[in-house]
Amino acid sequence: MSAVVFVSVNQSYEAGMTATALARVAHAAWPLTLANGKRMERLVAAFEGHALMAWPILDVYLSEETYVTTGGDRPRIAFALGTPEPVRPEWQNIPTLRRGVAYDANR
Numbered sequence: 001m002s003a004v005v006f007v008s009v010n011q012s013y014e015a016g017m018t019a020t021a022l023a024r025v026a027h028a029a030w031p032l033t034l035a036n037g038k039r040m041e042r043l044v045a046a047f048e049g050h051a052l053m054a055w056p057i058l059d060v061y062l063s064e065e066t067y068v069t070t071g072g073d074r075p076r077i078a079f080a081l082g083t084p085e086p087v088r089p090e091w092q093n094i095p096t097l098r099r100g101v102a103y104d105a106n107r
Contacts (some may be wrong), residue, residue: 002041002042003039003040003041003042003100003103003104003105003106004040004041004043004047004054004091004098004103004104005030005032005037005040005042005043005044005057005079005101005103006040006043006044006046006051006091006094006095006101006102006103006104007013007026007030007043007044007045007046007079007097007100007101008046008047008097008100008101009022009025009026009045009047009052010045010046010047010048010100011027013025013045013047013052016076018082020055022045022053023053023055023081023084024054025045025080026043026045026053026055026078026081027043027051027078027079027080027081028063028065028078028079029063029065029076029078029081030076030077030078030100030101031067031074031076031099031100031101032076032077032101032103033074033077034061034062034075034077036103037060037090038080039066039103039105040057040060040079040103041056042054042055042056042057042085042091042093043057043079043081044056046086046094050092051087051091051092052087052089052092053084053087054080054084054085054086054088054091055079055081055082055083055084055085056082056083056085057079057080057081057082057083058079058080059079059080060077060078060079060080061077061078061080062075062076062078063075063076063077063078064078067099070103081101
């Protein structure tokens, strides 16, 4: 089991994208805290409810983008991703994404 973050690429995915291009659109600007991001071990890019590709997470950092909360603006996070790896069967069941992202510490 590993901690997995699922991210939506619905707005930026194009059929035939290379793994490098997909990593570029999947890695950044997620509305999670840095602490939660650092708990994640894998990132899975999802398109229309289907897992497309997965990567090990090498590092997590604050991006320059923010998102609005009732408590004010918060920084978004980004992931430094490793080499793509096969999508595991347990990652095919994409959880409900909120603001394009969800995480599961038990996959």
